[in-house]
Structure formats: structure tokens, C-alpha cells
Amino acid sequence: MVTENLYLFLDESGDLGFDWTKKGTTPYFIITLLVCYDENTVKKIKSAVQKTLKNKVNHKKNKTRIMQELKGGSIELPIKKYFFMHLPAEGWGIYAITLDKRNIYPHLQSKAGKQKLYNFLSKFLISKINIPETLKSISLVMDRCKKIDDINDCNNYLRNEIFRILPSIKTVFDVTHEMSHKNHLLQAADLFCWGIFRKMMQNDSSWYEVFKKKVVFEEVYWPE
Template identity: 30%
Template sequence: MQYFFLDESGVLGLSEKTSQYFVLTILQTRELNRLKNAIRRQKKIFHDLGWPKDEEIKGTVLHGCQHIAGVSEKLLRDRRTYIGNFIQEIINAGITVHYTVVNRLRITDNLRAAPYGVAYNYFAGKLLSGIHAGKIREPISLVVDQRHTSPQNGVPFTTYVQTRIITECDHRHAFTVRHEDSREWLGLQAADMISWGLFRHYEHGDSAFRKLITPRLGVRCAWVV
């Protein structure tokens, strides 16, 4: 069984107030328990440093944790080190990182004019097809954050990506798609942290976290020119 966890950073929108870059990330692993255990170890470290247990541990929130009540001075002072350790733990857990980066200023007119969800589905489908490339001969479980891909948000995500993988990649095994709450899925929490680290590189020129991720990079689709 192949497990895929999909999350994103940035906003794939047209408003001038949104980020310039959008990063969509998929973590791939066969070692699900190894990944879960890595996340549990890191979450315990943060909770021991005063991170509220009812507050999801996300890259963007960690980086601005001076606004979180109760965190220790040690975490405030050394948060980039702790974030780096968190990312390194994920990287060491037998995962492969695949991602798409989109410069929203370069999105074609037809995608700009399409109904909500079309561009997101398109970029996700292209990345999934690139990962599969007709070579995965076993079941796939894809878990995505329900906040961004639920059916009420527009063009259905599940049927779109299933159709692409089955037809383009000749996938003949089970391919399930689950829309879940990231607060309850350790794999989605890992994908969020990695996606944020990549986003820092493109949006802010902060490459420290991407350097940790580079050894485990797989497919990269760039839409930046």
C-alpha cells in the first residue's frame, strides 16, 4: 500500500493580497507507522515546551508563535531550530516529497476564468500523474485536507483525480481519496510542515528548510515563469 498525504501553502487566488506563490505538496510513504511515530515524538517535544495541546502544530503558526499564549521562552528563542528538527524528523521517516510550485501571476487566462477548484484540481492531478507515471502497481490511499478539497468548494476533486490516475496511468488497483481534518491526521500534519518549508523558500527567499527537504525530493512540477 502506498500512502499519499496532500497539503498546500499559499493561496491559489487572484487577489493582490494573496501570496505570489502557491505550493502543493504530496508526501509518499509505505511506512505509515514510522511517519506517525516521528510526528508523535516531535509533538511531545513541543507540548513539553508549552505548546497548547488544543492548538494544531503548523509551520506558519510555529514561526509566529510569539502570539501563542503559554509557549516557553526557549521555544520562542529557538523556534527555527525546533522547526528544522521537526522537518528533519519527517525526512528521516522514509518519505518521499513531491511538489508543485505555481507563480499565481503566471496562471493562464483560461485557468483564471474557470470555476473555483479547476486550477487546484488541475495542478494536483498533474502532480499525481507525474508521481505515478504508470509505475505504481499496488493500492494507493490519498488523504487530503478537507478544508481545501471538499465537494462544496466547487469542482469535485475526488472524481477528477481518480479519473486521471486510472486513465492516464493505467492504474488497476484500488485508489481511494479521503477528505480529512488535518488536526486528526498525523500524515497531513507532516505534509503541512514540509509544504510550509518549501513555501518559505519561494515566497520569502528562506532556503534553510528546503535544504533539509532536498535529499528526499521526488517529482517537482514548476509553473513559475
């Protein structure tokens, strides 16, 4: 697909902890990119999230608690299917990488090591996108879950590495970190990321099967 602007939305599932005695530590860490090839597609996906929240999540009268966002682990499969049904047929794709944490070298299990690992995986995933020579800009929105120093480190790393793979030095690359409840596209990315995580952790592909045809790239990194 010919495009001048790319809109990327990055979310993750699982954790980067390595204390296997700690409850909740997961063997897998998954990063998912929702890639939109034009601004109109971004608007349509945003609309699908808004419709789902309005018509399926917060539709009951006198509901005391209003949900501000869609979360993969909080809504049932029929609601996820409703969301998918309202997505545009074209103009977007899913890229995902699953890290098998059981094979990670010890030096990457420190705080600094985990930050390097996260940055590398994010860059690796972005590098799998077919970037046309005519591309004018890339906008990357990441779920804001880091401290300011880690955000700056991540941004600097990604800018330096992404410019190495861009076909034109004139391409603008912008990175922002936003709270998911304020960004509908991050919520969409979360739904897809949760589906891949659920498939890996619980062998439950019920939601994944719904959207799998939109998966452009998927890989397990450092598998057993």
C-alpha cells in the same frame, strides 16, 4: 522501491486568489505530496510528529494552551530539525509543484476555473510518481478545506484521471479529505510545503535545505 501500496498526503500553501489589491494575496500557490511507500513508514512519520508535539511543543509544565498539530508557520527551525531527525531514512519522498499565479489565463481565475486548476495540479503531481505495475492500491488523503460540492468534484476528477495512468485496472484508488489536526501525516506534509513556500516567497531556504534530499520532484508551473 518495490511497493504494493502507496500512501499520499496532500497539502498546500499560499492561496488561489487573484485580487492583487487584497492584502495577503500571494504570487505563488504550492501543492506538496508526501508519498509513503509502505504502511510502516506511515507509522514512523506519525510517531515523529507525535514525539515532536510531546517533547518540543507541549513539553512545558502548566502550559495553558496545548497545540494539537504541527504547523510550518508556527514552530521554530530547531523544532523542525528535531522532527526531521526522527523521520525514517527511507520509505518516503516529497513531490511539489509551485504555481506562478501571475501568468494564469483570465478564464482560470473564476471560481470554477480555480477549482479546475487545483484539480489539474493535484493530478499532474500524482502523475509524476513512478507507479509500479504490481501496485494494489493508492490512498490519497487531502487537507479538508473545501465545500462538499468541491470535494465531490475533486474526487470524481482525480479518480477518472488517475485511472488513466494506472498500469493495472485492478489498482484501487481511494481519496479522503481530513482535518489536518486529526491526521499527523498531513501535518508532516504541511511542514514540507511551508518550507518550499518560504523558499519561494522569502528566499529563505533554511528549513528547505534540511529536507531537500528527500524531494523527488519539484517544478514551477507556468514560470515567467
